């Protein structure tokens with residue numbers, strides 16, 4: 001799951017950069033009809049945020065109680081389970 005989210009994040013980041021490079025090229029050519037490119041870019045920004053937040057939330061999950069861990073501690077702050085490094 002974590003790996004999948006990471007790849008979604010990487011893909012949307014590269015897609016976003018490619019999209020905005022294309023929009024930039026259109027502007028350079030004097031073509032200001034960039035609405036579609038801007039919308040696509042916006043969609044990738046949302047995807048980037050969603051997968052980024054999802055990845056962050058998946059970053060640490062206690063194997064015992066399943067609560068989300070925001071920091072990698074040695075023990076789960078919720079149930080005290082010893083966490084594998």
Ligand SMILES: [Zn+2]
Pocket residue numbers: 062063064065066067076077078079080081
């Ligand atoms: Zn726990």
